[in-house]
Amino acid sequence: MSTRVTQLNRYFLLALVGASTWLAACSVSYDLSSLSGGRQHKKALKIVRDIGEIDPLSPACEALAINLVETGLKARVANWMPTADRLSAGEDEAARRYELGSCPIKTLSVMAFAISSHGNDLERQRMKARDERW
The missing domain is CATH 1.20.5 (Single alpha-helices involved in coiled-coils or other helix-helix interfaces)
Structure with a gap:
């Protein structure tokens, strides 16, 4: 037994x-995977460090900015995926936390431009790949 x-x-x-x-x-x-937006931490870190050269951020604000940019990049990568709404909600939450952290608002426009530039590049690549298939 x-x-x-x-x-x-x-x-x-x-x-x-x-x-x-x-x-x-x-x-x-x-x-x-692209459903979750992939790993975007290195790109987000580079963007925030470039912004930090122009307008220095405190360590707490830098961490919040990295989180905001990373979630924004993930939302742009997963724009055409079924998880896009969830990732966009995460981006809104990260922006809310950035604002509640008393971080400088003037850097938000630079971060938004960098995120949208990355999203536009991804969309151009998607359209190019689509045109090559058809």
């Missing part, structure tokens, strides 16, 4: 490890 219980415990643990590995792989895959 104890041998059978030990075998069942081993199978259960093996199934549990397999399921958790599969869920971790799905999570990483979603994080990299």
